[in-house]
Amino acid sequence: MSYLPAHAAAHDLYGAIHKGLRYAQARLLTRLGAVAPDDGAAVAELLADLRAHLGARACQIDFERREILVPLETRAPGAVTELAEGHARRLAHLPILETLAAEVELARPRRRDAALHGLYLAFSRFVAEDLVQMAEEEEEFSPVLQALFADAELVAMEARMRGALGDEDLIDLARIMAPAARPDERLALLRAVRADMVRRADPPEGFAALLALGVRPALAPADWAVLEAGLAA
Template identity: 30%
Template sequence: MKFDSEELTAIAQPEGTVRWDMYATIHKALRACMCDALVAVGRMDTDDDLECAQTCQSVLGLMDFCHSHVQHENAFVHPAIEQHAPGESARAAAEHVEHEADIARIAAAATRLMGLPAALRRGEAHRLYHQLSRFVAHNFEHMLMEEHQHNAVLWAGFSDAQLQGIEDALRAAIPPQEMMEDLRWMLPALSPAERAGLMRGMREEAPLPAFSAALALARQHLNATQWSKLEGALAQAS
């Protein structure tokens, strides 16, 4: 049975209510990382060896981020969707296969670009920029579909506590180093309220070294105003 996402959203999340959204924070992090990498490739000085290497490494980091995200959704989110709406995750699953192929091609292109002499980089960099542009554009549409269509199914089939349990299981499967890399993009991409909620949750549930490392990461990547707001929110909640 297929569900109409707009109808389900209206039923499952009436106006004025806020449901648990497994996609919200990680998709903000992905969008931020994608935009950063795309802009970096577009403005890259291909005659500068260090800048070229650093930019290509950023692209490779984004590809690793996207690959892991696809795997996590396939393993945890899609089975939950299929439990209540068989076939509803088929489109996203097919697009994930396409994304994995794109990830491999873009990673290979970035690696190839790093190995070229400066005189041969400009054309390859332009091709990489276009490849990455298409990838980002498709992923933005894909994530928006998930946030509407998939959330509608999840909200209709699960309570917020159940959805939080699924997300907790997903996060528990992420290695610590990968989690820190996710947080590097997530923390500056969130709203002040979202950021404070995430950090309060970590303070309550994560080991102290993990929380301290996340706090140091926030201090590194937030501007002065953002950091002040986070400090104030954490102080209020302590």
């Protein structure tokens, strides 16, 4: 697949969200390996967080299918085959992980250790697959998108994907994307989110809640101070 335009777009659809997903998955994988099997409350909390992450991952892949793959196929017929196959492989893991999570819930305390280890290994396979696919998307498909679409079109795709999220989903996403980003990336992302909200005439309280509930708790105080100053400038 080769596209060599004179002036490629520069907007990166994948970088920020992929950093957040890697951050979230690394934390979940670590927690799965470290949780005490006899701590029922900790196990229940971890399973809830895992399910929330997998649900969000499925939604994000679905957004990509609608907002990226469909327009890409119109510009370059056949170009989405590998990307669609990668999405399908990752989605195939989800019912397996749900079955294993249910087995952990139903296991008696003495047998929960083995069930947790099985879930840990299965999730590690999912993470491995996802890491490879995300890297390929950034290395191989992002340049194709930048070759075929103008920056304004890519920004609009991203805005539509953000706009499809509810307030709580956006806050959850901010919790993983903000700490995973560089300071300049974090500021640019939140400026873009704020601009989206202004264009939609959303109440300003929505952005304030995003910062208070999603971003600020996820950042070190020094990082928050830098971000706050940037947003105020």
